[in-house]
Amino acid sequence: MRRINRDEQALIKLTLNGTPVAARAEPRLLFSDFLRHQLGATGTHVGCEHGVCGCCTVMVDGVATRSCLMLAVQAEGREVRTVEALAGPELELNDLQRAFRENHALQCGFCTPGILMSFTDYLARENADVSAEAVRDVLGGHICRCTGYQGIVDAIVETAKGSMTP
Ligand code: FES
Numbered sequence: 001m002r003r004i005n006r007d008e009q010a011l012i013k014l015t016l017n018g019t020p021v022a023a024r025a026e027p028r029l030l031f032s033d034f035l036r037h038q039l040g041a042t043g044t045h046v047g048c049e050h051g052v053c054g055c056c057t058v059m060v061d062g063v064a065t066r067s068c069l070m071l072a073v074q075a076e077g078r079e080v081r082t083v084e085a086l087a088g089p090e091l092e093l094n095d096l097q098r099a100f101r102e103n104h105a106l107q108c109g110f111c112t113p114g115i116l117m118s119f120t121d122y123l124a125r126e127n128a129d130v131s132a133e134a135v136r137d138v139l140g141g142h143i144c145r146c147t148g149y150q151g152i153v154d155a156i157v158e159t160a161k162g163s164m165t166p
């Protein structure tokens with residue numbers, strides 16, 4: 001494997017929300033910053049930058065992943081979905097997004113993209129426990145400063161009981 005100098009820009013190619021993309025980044029650049037600044041996927045938010053708040057969560061090869069805990073170079077060849085992928089072609093909200101709106105599950109919305117991506121993964125899992133208790137357990141990986149969490153739990157449980165569009 002060729003070693004790259006810390007200031008050298010590596011060309012990183014990946015699939016973002018179904019579209020092949022490529023951009024250059026220094027080897028030390030976080031994937032969260034790469035998504036926002038190089039690829040313009042600003043729906044992915046950045047809070048703590050050390051894996052605690054969850055707002056930078058995206059899906060990498062189908063698995064919810066904290067993009068601040070990855071380097072951009074580790075995304076080479078991966079299939080990445082961000083919150084921008086959830087709405088339909090006419091920007092119609094999917095079931096989970098609609099449930100958030102209807103249950104007052106967001107206020108400032110800063111935490112919302114990460115929570116949506118975590119539960120897009122969780123609700124798509126076979127035999128996922130969608131009791132309020134289990135949802136609260138998964139939600140423990142996200143910090144929301146506004147809602148008190150009850151509306152978020154209600155939105156997720158309601159989506160799980162209906163037919164979710166991932
Ligand atoms: S910004 Fe990634 S977990 Fe907080």
Ligand code: FES
Pocket residue numbers: 105106107108109110111112143144145146147
């Ligand atoms: S809605 Fe404001 S941080 Fe969660």
